[in-house]
Amino acid sequence: MQFCEKCGAPVQLAVPAxxxxxxxxxxxxxHIHYRNPRVVVGCVPEYQDRILLCRRxxxxxxxxxxxxxxxxxxxxxxxxxAARETAEEALAEVAIxxxxxxxxxxxxxxxxxxxxxxxxxxxxxxxAESLDVALVAAADIPWVEIAFRSxxxxxxxxxxxxxxxxxxxxxxxxxxxxxxxxxx
Amino acid sequence: MQFCEKCGAPVQLAVPAxxxxxxxxxxxxxHIHYRNPRVVVGCVPEYQDRILLCRRxxxxxxxxxxxxxxxxxxxxxxxxxAARETAEEALAEVAIxxxxxxxxxxxxxxxxxxxxxxxxxxxxxxxAESLDVALVAAADIPWVEIAFRSxxxxxxxxxxxxxxxxxxxxxxxxxxxxxxxxxx
Numbered sequence: 001m002q003f004c005e006k007c008g009a010p011v012q013l014a015v016p017a018x019x020x021x022x023x024x025x026x027x028x029x030x031h032i033h034y035r036n037p038r039v040v041v042g043c044v045p046e047y048q049d050r051i052l053l054c055r056r057x058x059x060x061x062x063x064x065x066x067x068x069x070x071x072x073x074x075x076x077x078x079x080x081x082a083a084r085e086t087a088e089e090a091l092a093e094v095a096i097x098x099x100x101x102x103x104x105x106x107x108x109x110x111x112x113x114x115x116x117x118x119x120x121x122x123x124x125x126x127x128a129e130s131l132d133v134a135l136v137a138a139a140d141i142p143w144v145e146i147a148f149r150s151x152x153x154x155x156x157x158x159x160x161x162x163x164x165x166x167x168x169x170x171x172x173x174x175x176x177x178x179x180x181x182x183x184x
Numbered sequence: 185m186q187f188c189e190k191c192g193a194p195v196q197l198a199v200p201a202x203x204x205x206x207x208x209x210x211x212x213x214x215h216i217h218y219r220n221p222r223v224v225v226g227c228v229p230e231y232q233d234r235i236l237l238c239r240r241x242x243x244x245x246x247x248x249x250x251x252x253x254x255x256x257x258x259x260x261x262x263x264x265x266a267a268r269e270t271a272e273e274a275l276a277e278v279a280i281x282x283x284x285x286x287x288x289x290x291x292x293x294x295x296x297x298x299x300x301x302x303x304x305x306x307x308x309x310x311x312a313e314s315l316d317v318a319l320v321a322a323a324d325i326p327w328v329e330i331a332f333r334s335x336x337x338x339x340x341x342x343x344x345x346x347x348x349x350x351x352x353x354x355x356x357x358x359x360x361x362x363x364x365x366x367x368x
Contacts, residue, residue, distance in 0.1 A: 001189035005217075008187035008194075018312060020272075021257065033189075037256055038220045039295060072221055073205065074293040077357050078286065088204075099283075099353060102262065109258040111223060128202060169283060169353065173261050 006031045037109050041081040042069025042151070043117035044158045045094045050135040051155070052124060054089050056147055057131045064147035067114070067154070068092075082115050090133045092124035099169040101157055103150040107177045114154040116167060149174055190215045224289075224296045225265040226253025226335070228342045229278045231303035234319040235339070238273050240331055241315045248331035251298070251338070252276075266299050274317045276308035283353040285341055287334040291361045298338040300351060333358050 001024050004011050009028025016023055016032050024033040044067050045052040053065045068086035072078065079096040086094045097116040105112055126133050136142075138159050146152045150172070157170045185208050188195055193212025200207055200216050208217040228251050229236040237249045252270035256262065263280040270278045281300040289296055310317050320326075322343050330336045334356070341354045 003187055003189055003192035005185035005187055005189055005195075008192045010192075011189075034255070035258055036222045037258055039223060071218070072295075074219055074221055075290055077288040077290075077355075078295070079355070099286075102283075104261040106259055106261075111256075111262070171261075171263070 001033060004028060004031055005033065035109070037104075037111050039072040039078070039081075040069055040105075040110050040112045040150075041072050041078050041085065041115075042067045042112070042154070043082040043086060043094060043096055043115040044100060044154060045086060045090070045092060045117040045119045047119035047122055047135055050137050051141070051158075052086075052090055052092060052119060053134055053136050053141075054126070054130040055132040055134075056129065057126070058129050061147035063131065063145075065142055065145050066147040066151045069112070069114070069151070072113075078113055079115065082113075082117065086117070087127075089127045089130050090124045091127050092133075093120045094118060095120065098167040100161075100167075101150075101154040101170045101172065103153055103171075104173040105150055106173065106175045112148075112150040112154075114150075116158065149178070185217060188212060188215055189217065219293070221288075221293050221295050223256040223262070223265075224253055224294050224334075225256050225262050225269065225299075226251045226296070226338070227266040227270060227278060227280055227299040227301035228284060228338060229270060229274070229276060229301045229303045231306055231319055234321050235325070235342075236270075236274055236276060236303060236308060237318055237320050237325075238310070238314040239316040239318075240313065241310070242313050245331035247315065247329075249326055249329050250331040250335045253296070253298070253335070256297075262297055263299065266297075266301065270301070271311075273311045273314050274308045275311050276317075277304045278302060279304065282351040284345075284351075285334075285338040285354045285356060287337055287355075288357040289334055290357065290359045296332075296334040296338075298334075300342065333362070 004026035011024040013022040070085040094117040100114040103112040188210035195208040254269040256265040278301040284298040287296040
Protein backbone atom coordinates (compact mmCIF):
# COMPACT_ATOMS: atom_id res chain seq x y z
CA MET A 1 0.00 0.00 0.00
CA GLN A 2 1.15 3.55 -0.73
CA PHE A 3 -1.61 5.84 0.59
CA CYS A 4 -3.60 6.28 3.78
CA GLU A 5 -7.17 4.99 3.61
CA LYS A 6 -8.29 7.72 6.04
CA CYS A 7 -6.74 10.89 4.57
CA GLY A 8 -5.06 9.94 1.28
CA ALA A 9 -1.55 11.05 2.34
CA PRO A 10 1.45 8.77 1.63
CA VAL A 11 2.24 6.01 4.13
CA GLN A 12 5.63 4.74 5.23
CA LEU A 13 6.79 1.60 7.01
CA ALA A 14 7.61 2.24 10.66
CA VAL A 15 7.37 0.40 13.98
CA PRO A 16 4.72 2.24 16.05
CA ALA A 17 5.42 2.90 19.73
CA UNK A 18 4.69 -0.20 21.78
CA UNK A 19 4.55 -2.39 18.69
CA UNK A 20 7.02 -5.05 17.61
CA UNK A 21 6.87 -4.99 13.83
CA UNK A 22 6.74 -2.45 10.97
CA UNK A 23 3.32 -1.18 9.90
CA UNK A 24 2.15 1.16 7.17
CA UNK A 25 1.88 4.44 9.10
CA UNK A 26 0.37 7.56 7.53
CA UNK A 27 2.78 10.50 7.16
CA UNK A 28 -0.20 12.86 7.32
CA UNK A 29 -2.63 11.79 10.04
CA UNK A 30 -0.57 9.04 11.71
CA HIS A 31 -3.17 6.32 11.10
CA ILE A 32 -1.69 2.82 11.46
CA HIS A 33 -2.75 0.26 8.84
CA TYR A 34 -2.60 -3.33 10.09
CA ARG A 35 -2.34 -6.27 7.72
CA ASN A 36 -3.60 -9.59 9.03
CA PRO A 37 -4.16 -13.04 7.55
CA ARG A 38 -7.35 -13.57 5.61
CA VAL A 39 -9.56 -16.61 6.17
CA VAL A 40 -10.48 -18.89 3.27
CA VAL A 41 -13.27 -21.36 4.03
CA GLY A 42 -14.30 -24.45 2.14
CA CYS A 43 -15.96 -27.82 2.57
CA VAL A 44 -15.81 -31.36 1.24
CA PRO A 45 -19.41 -32.05 0.17
CA GLU A 46 -20.26 -35.75 0.11
CA TYR A 47 -23.19 -37.48 -1.56
CA GLN A 48 -23.50 -41.27 -1.57
CA ASP A 49 -19.76 -41.87 -1.15
CA ARG A 50 -18.82 -39.35 -3.80
CA ILE A 51 -17.26 -35.90 -3.38
CA LEU A 52 -18.27 -32.71 -5.13
CA LEU A 53 -15.31 -31.09 -6.90
CA CYS A 54 -15.19 -27.87 -8.93
CA ARG A 55 -12.91 -27.19 -11.89
CA ARG A 56 -11.70 -23.61 -11.57
CA UNK A 57 -12.72 -21.07 -14.21
CA UNK A 58 -10.51 -18.35 -12.70
CA UNK A 59 -6.88 -17.81 -11.80
CA UNK A 60 -4.96 -18.89 -9.89
CA UNK A 61 -4.94 -22.50 -11.09
CA UNK A 62 -7.59 -22.17 -13.77
CA UNK A 63 -8.57 -25.61 -15.09
CA UNK A 64 -7.53 -27.42 -11.91
CA UNK A 65 -9.91 -29.06 -9.46
CA UNK A 66 -10.73 -27.98 -5.95
CA UNK A 67 -13.46 -28.19 -3.33
CA UNK A 68 -15.84 -25.22 -3.01
CA UNK A 69 -13.97 -22.54 -1.03
CA UNK A 70 -13.41 -18.81 -0.86
CA UNK A 71 -12.79 -15.80 1.34
CA UNK A 72 -14.83 -15.48 4.51
CA UNK A 73 -16.89 -12.28 4.50
CA UNK A 74 -17.73 -9.95 7.38
CA UNK A 75 -21.01 -10.80 9.06
CA UNK A 76 -21.01 -14.54 8.48
CA UNK A 77 -19.84 -17.60 10.39
CA UNK A 78 -17.25 -20.02 9.02
CA UNK A 79 -20.02 -22.52 8.36
CA UNK A 80 -22.17 -19.95 6.57
CA UNK A 81 -19.18 -18.96 4.44
CA ALA A 82 -18.50 -22.58 3.46
CA ALA A 83 -22.15 -23.13 2.51
CA ARG A 84 -22.28 -19.83 0.58
CA GLU A 85 -19.17 -20.67 -1.42
CA THR A 86 -20.68 -24.06 -2.32
CA ALA A 87 -23.88 -22.36 -3.45
CA GLU A 88 -21.90 -19.87 -5.56
CA GLU A 89 -19.34 -22.18 -7.12
CA ALA A 90 -21.31 -25.41 -7.44
CA LEU A 91 -24.95 -24.19 -7.22
CA ALA A 92 -25.40 -26.83 -4.55
CA GLU A 93 -26.95 -26.87 -1.09
CA VAL A 94 -24.92 -28.41 1.72
CA ALA A 95 -25.28 -29.12 5.42
CA ILE A 96 -21.96 -28.25 7.03
CA UNK A 97 -20.59 -30.86 9.42
CA UNK A 98 -17.47 -31.22 11.54
CA UNK A 99 -14.21 -29.35 11.31
CA UNK A 100 -11.82 -31.20 8.99
CA UNK A 101 -8.66 -29.11 8.69
CA UNK A 102 -7.04 -25.76 9.35
CA UNK A 103 -4.10 -25.00 7.06
CA UNK A 104 -1.81 -22.02 7.60
CA UNK A 105 -0.68 -20.82 4.17
CA UNK A 106 2.01 -18.49 5.40
CA UNK A 107 3.32 -17.14 2.09
CA UNK A 108 -0.21 -16.27 0.99
CA UNK A 109 -1.04 -14.69 4.38
CA UNK A 110 -4.12 -16.89 4.60
CA UNK A 111 -5.70 -19.42 6.94
CA UNK A 112 -7.66 -22.13 5.11
CA UNK A 113 -10.46 -23.79 7.06
CA UNK A 114 -12.20 -26.93 5.75
CA UNK A 115 -15.36 -28.64 6.96
CA UNK A 116 -16.97 -31.95 6.19
CA UNK A 117 -20.36 -31.46 4.51
CA UNK A 118 -23.32 -33.33 3.05
CA UNK A 119 -25.08 -32.54 -0.20
CA UNK A 120 -28.82 -32.45 0.28
CA UNK A 121 -29.37 -33.99 -3.17
CA UNK A 122 -27.43 -34.68 -6.37
CA UNK A 123 -28.29 -31.21 -7.60
CA UNK A 124 -25.34 -29.10 -8.70
CA UNK A 125 -23.98 -27.17 -11.66
CA UNK A 126 -21.03 -24.97 -12.53
CA UNK A 127 -21.27 -21.49 -10.99
CA ALA A 128 -19.64 -18.42 -12.52
CA GLU A 129 -16.20 -19.29 -11.12
CA SER A 130 -16.31 -22.96 -12.19
CA LEU A 131 -15.76 -24.61 -15.59
CA ASP A 132 -17.26 -27.87 -14.41
CA VAL A 133 -18.60 -29.52 -11.26
CA ALA A 134 -18.60 -33.26 -10.69
CA LEU A 135 -19.38 -35.90 -8.06
CA VAL A 136 -16.22 -37.98 -7.89
CA ALA A 137 -15.58 -41.31 -6.14
CA ALA A 138 -12.51 -41.61 -3.90
CA ALA A 139 -10.74 -43.81 -6.45
CA ASP A 140 -11.26 -41.22 -9.18
CA ILE A 141 -9.96 -38.07 -7.45
CA PRO A 142 -7.63 -36.34 -9.95
CA TRP A 143 -4.80 -35.90 -7.44
CA VAL A 144 -2.32 -34.43 -9.92
CA GLU A 145 -4.92 -31.89 -11.01
CA ILE A 146 -5.88 -30.65 -7.54
CA ALA A 147 -5.43 -26.89 -7.53
CA PHE A 148 -3.94 -26.22 -4.09
CA ARG A 149 -1.82 -28.07 -1.55
CA SER A 150 -4.21 -27.06 1.23
CA UNK A 151 -7.07 -28.69 -0.67
CA UNK A 152 -5.02 -31.83 -1.27
CA UNK A 153 -4.20 -31.99 2.45
CA UNK A 154 -7.87 -31.66 3.39
CA UNK A 155 -9.02 -34.24 0.85
CA UNK A 156 -6.40 -36.83 1.87
CA UNK A 157 -7.31 -36.45 5.54
CA UNK A 158 -10.99 -36.65 4.61
CA UNK A 159 -10.63 -40.07 3.00
CA UNK A 160 -8.24 -41.40 5.66
CA UNK A 161 -10.61 -40.35 8.44
CA UNK A 162 -13.59 -41.82 6.62
CA UNK A 163 -11.79 -45.14 6.27
CA UNK A 164 -11.00 -45.00 10.00
CA UNK A 165 -14.57 -44.11 10.91
CA UNK A 166 -13.56 -40.96 12.78
CA UNK A 167 -13.92 -37.20 12.33
CA UNK A 168 -10.90 -35.53 13.91
CA UNK A 169 -9.54 -32.13 12.89
CA UNK A 170 -6.06 -31.59 11.48
CA UNK A 171 -3.62 -28.69 11.48
CA UNK A 172 -1.07 -28.15 8.75
CA UNK A 173 1.32 -25.39 7.74
CA UNK A 174 2.51 -24.50 4.24
CA UNK A 175 5.38 -22.05 4.48
CA UNK A 176 6.58 -21.50 0.93
CA UNK A 177 5.21 -21.06 -2.54
CA UNK A 178 5.96 -23.98 -4.88
CA UNK A 179 7.96 -23.05 -7.97
CA UNK A 180 7.29 -22.68 -10.76
CA UNK A 181 4.12 -24.38 -11.81
CA UNK A 182 2.14 -25.09 -8.65
CA UNK A 183 0.05 -22.64 -6.63
CA UNK A 184 -0.63 -22.26 -2.90
CA MET B 185 -12.15 4.06 4.40
CA GLN B 186 -12.16 7.15 2.18
CA PHE B 187 -9.07 6.85 -0.03
CA CYS B 188 -7.44 4.25 -2.29
CA GLU B 189 -4.39 2.56 -0.78
CA LYS B 190 -2.86 2.18 -4.25
CA CYS B 191 -3.28 5.66 -5.76
CA GLY B 192 -4.73 7.94 -3.05
CA ALA B 193 -7.88 8.84 -5.01
CA PRO B 194 -11.28 8.79 -3.25
CA VAL B 195 -13.13 5.47 -3.03
CA GLN B 196 -16.86 4.83 -3.29
CA LEU B 197 -19.05 1.91 -2.34
CA ALA B 198 -20.12 -0.12 -5.37
CA VAL B 199 -20.83 -3.75 -6.24
CA PRO B 200 -18.06 -4.87 -8.64
CA ALA B 201 -19.01 -6.93 -11.70
CA UNK B 202 -19.46 -10.58 -10.73
CA UNK B 203 -19.52 -9.73 -7.03
CA UNK B 204 -22.48 -9.92 -4.69
CA UNK B 205 -21.85 -7.17 -2.15
CA UNK B 206 -20.66 -3.55 -2.05
CA UNK B 207 -16.90 -2.93 -1.83
CA UNK B 208 -14.78 0.19 -1.56
CA UNK B 209 -13.85 0.78 -5.21
CA UNK B 210 -11.33 3.45 -6.23
CA UNK B 211 -12.76 6.24 -8.40
CA UNK B 212 -9.28 6.75 -9.87
CA UNK B 213 -7.59 3.41 -10.62
CA UNK B 214 -10.54 1.06 -10.02
CA HIS B 215 -8.76 -0.93 -7.29
CA ILE B 216 -11.21 -2.96 -5.17
CA HIS B 217 -10.59 -2.97 -1.41
CA TYR B 218 -11.89 -6.08 0.33
CA ARG B 219 -12.66 -6.13 4.05
CA ASN B 220 -12.56 -9.52 5.73
CA PRO B 221 -12.80 -10.76 9.32
CA ARG B 222 -9.68 -10.58 11.41
CA VAL B 223 -8.51 -13.51 13.51
CA VAL B 224 -7.91 -13.09 17.24
CA VAL B 225 -6.04 -15.97 18.87
CA GLY B 226 -5.68 -16.84 22.53
CA CYS B 227 -5.10 -19.72 24.88
CA VAL B 228 -6.07 -20.94 28.33
CA PRO B 229 -2.71 -21.60 30.02
CA GLU B 230 -2.92 -24.12 32.83
CA TYR B 231 -0.42 -24.80 35.59
CA GLN B 232 -1.19 -27.27 38.39
CA ASP B 233 -4.97 -26.89 38.07
CA ARG B 234 -4.83 -23.11 37.93
CA ILE B 235 -5.40 -20.83 34.94
CA LEU B 236 -3.31 -17.84 33.93
CA LEU B 237 -5.45 -14.72 33.58
CA CYS B 238 -4.41 -11.19 32.60
CA ARG B 239 -6.03 -7.96 33.82
CA ARG B 240 -6.21 -5.62 30.85
CA UNK B 241 -4.20 -2.40 30.91
CA UNK B 242 -5.73 -1.17 27.65
CA UNK B 243 -9.14 -0.47 26.19
CA UNK B 244 -11.51 -2.00 25.44
CA UNK B 245 -12.41 -3.39 28.86
CA UNK B 246 -9.46 -1.96 30.76
CA UNK B 247 -9.31 -3.43 34.28
CA UNK B 248 -11.21 -6.58 33.32
CA UNK B 249 -9.72 -10.07 33.17
CA UNK B 250 -9.06 -12.18 30.11
CA UNK B 251 -6.85 -14.97 28.83
CA UNK B 252 -3.78 -14.01 26.76
CA UNK B 253 -5.06 -13.23 23.25
CA UNK B 254 -4.56 -10.86 20.35
CA UNK B 255 -4.60 -10.39 16.59
CA UNK B 256 -2.96 -13.07 14.47
CA UNK B 257 -0.11 -11.61 12.41
CA UNK B 258 0.98 -12.51 8.88
CA UNK B 259 3.66 -15.19 8.77
CA UNK B 260 2.68 -17.10 11.88
CA UNK B 261 0.47 -20.08 12.66
CA UNK B 262 -2.50 -19.88 15.03
CA UNK B 263 -0.48 -21.75 17.64
CA UNK B 264 2.51 -19.43 17.25
CA UNK B 265 0.22 -16.43 17.60
CA ALA B 266 -1.33 -17.81 20.81
CA ALA B 267 2.11 -18.47 22.30
CA ARG B 268 3.40 -15.04 21.22
CA GLU B 269 0.45 -13.24 22.79
CA THR B 270 1.05 -15.14 26.04
CA ALA B 271 4.72 -14.15 25.98
CA GLU B 272 3.79 -10.50 25.35
CA GLU B 273 0.90 -10.09 27.77
CA ALA B 274 1.92 -12.45 30.57
CA LEU B 275 5.68 -12.86 29.99
CA ALA B 276 5.05 -16.59 30.16
CA GLU B 277 6.08 -19.55 28.04
CA VAL B 278 3.37 -21.99 27.01
CA ALA B 279 3.05 -25.22 25.07
CA ILE B 280 -0.07 -24.92 22.93
CA UNK B 281 -2.40 -27.92 23.04
CA UNK B 282 -5.73 -28.80 21.48
CA UNK B 283 -8.29 -26.53 19.87
CA UNK B 284 -10.79 -25.34 22.48
CA UNK B 285 -13.18 -22.94 20.78
CA UNK B 286 -13.87 -20.86 17.70
CA UNK B 287 -16.17 -17.89 18.34
CA UNK B 288 -17.58 -15.77 15.52
CA UNK B 289 -17.88 -12.21 16.82
CA UNK B 290 -19.96 -10.89 13.95
CA UNK B 291 -20.42 -7.27 15.04
CA UNK B 292 -16.66 -6.91 15.59
CA UNK B 293 -15.85 -8.62 12.26
CA UNK B 294 -13.57 -11.03 14.10
CA UNK B 295 -13.07 -14.75 14.55
CA UNK B 296 -11.73 -15.66 18.00
CA UNK B 297 -9.77 -18.92 18.24
CA UNK B 298 -8.83 -20.41 21.62
CA UNK B 299 -6.46 -23.26 22.44
CA UNK B 300 -5.75 -25.23 25.57
CA UNK B 301 -2.17 -24.65 26.76
CA UNK B 302 0.29 -25.61 29.48
CA UNK B 303 2.59 -23.24 31.32
CA UNK B 304 6.13 -24.57 31.40
CA UNK B 305 6.65 -23.19 34.92
CA UNK B 306 5.01 -20.76 37.34
CA UNK B 307 6.96 -17.92 35.77
CA UNK B 308 4.87 -14.98 34.61
CA UNK B 309 4.49 -11.24 35.03
CA UNK B 310 2.41 -8.40 33.65
CA UNK B 311 3.41 -7.41 30.11
CA ALA B 312 2.92 -3.90 28.71
CA GLU B 313 -0.79 -4.51 27.97
CA SER B 314 -1.56 -6.07 31.38
CA LEU B 315 -2.13 -4.47 34.79
CA ASP B 316 -1.77 -7.79 36.55
CA VAL B 317 -1.35 -11.48 35.79
CA ALA B 318 -2.45 -14.26 38.12
CA LEU B 319 -2.78 -18.03 38.37
CA VAL B 320 -6.41 -18.57 39.36
CA ALA B 321 -8.16 -21.74 40.51
CA ALA B 322 -11.45 -22.70 38.84
CA ALA B 323 -13.42 -21.74 41.95
CA ASP B 324 -11.86 -18.27 41.97
CA ILE B 325 -12.44 -17.21 38.35
CA PRO B 326 -13.86 -13.65 38.50
CA TRP B 327 -16.74 -14.40 36.12
CA VAL B 328 -18.37 -10.99 36.41
CA GLU B 329 -15.06 -9.32 35.63
CA ILE B 330 -14.22 -11.35 32.52
CA ALA B 331 -13.60 -8.85 29.71
CA PHE B 332 -15.25 -10.52 26.72
CA ARG B 333 -18.10 -12.93 26.08
CA SER B 334 -15.89 -14.99 23.76
CA UNK B 335 -13.39 -15.42 26.60
CA UNK B 336 -16.15 -16.38 29.01
CA UNK B 337 -17.45 -18.95 26.52
CA UNK B 338 -13.99 -20.47 26.10
CA UNK B 339 -13.30 -20.56 29.85
CA UNK B 340 -16.64 -22.18 30.70
CA UNK B 341 -16.13 -24.87 28.06
CA UNK B 342 -12.56 -25.36 29.30
CA UNK B 343 -13.66 -26.22 32.82
CA UNK B 344 -16.64 -28.31 31.69
CA UNK B 345 -14.45 -30.36 29.36
CA UNK B 346 -11.79 -30.78 32.02
CA UNK B 347 -14.40 -32.10 34.43
CA UNK B 348 -15.58 -34.51 31.73
CA UNK B 349 -12.04 -35.62 30.91
CA UNK B 350 -12.34 -34.72 27.21
CA UNK B 351 -10.89 -32.12 24.84
CA UNK B 352 -13.50 -31.38 22.18
CA UNK B 353 -13.71 -28.12 20.24
CA UNK B 354 -16.69 -25.78 20.36
CA UNK B 355 -18.21 -23.27 17.95
CA UNK B 356 -20.13 -20.25 19.09
CA UNK B 357 -21.52 -17.10 17.48
CA UNK B 358 -21.96 -13.67 19.05
CA UNK B 359 -24.05 -11.51 16.75
CA UNK B 360 -24.59 -8.26 18.60
CA UNK B 361 -22.75 -5.84 20.79
CA UNK B 362 -23.98 -5.79 24.39
CA UNK B 363 -25.27 -2.41 25.54
CA UNK B 364 -24.20 -0.34 27.28
CA UNK B 365 -21.57 -1.56 29.68
CA UNK B 366 -20.24 -4.79 28.31
CA UNK B 367 -17.83 -5.27 25.39
CA UNK B 368 -17.59 -7.92 22.67
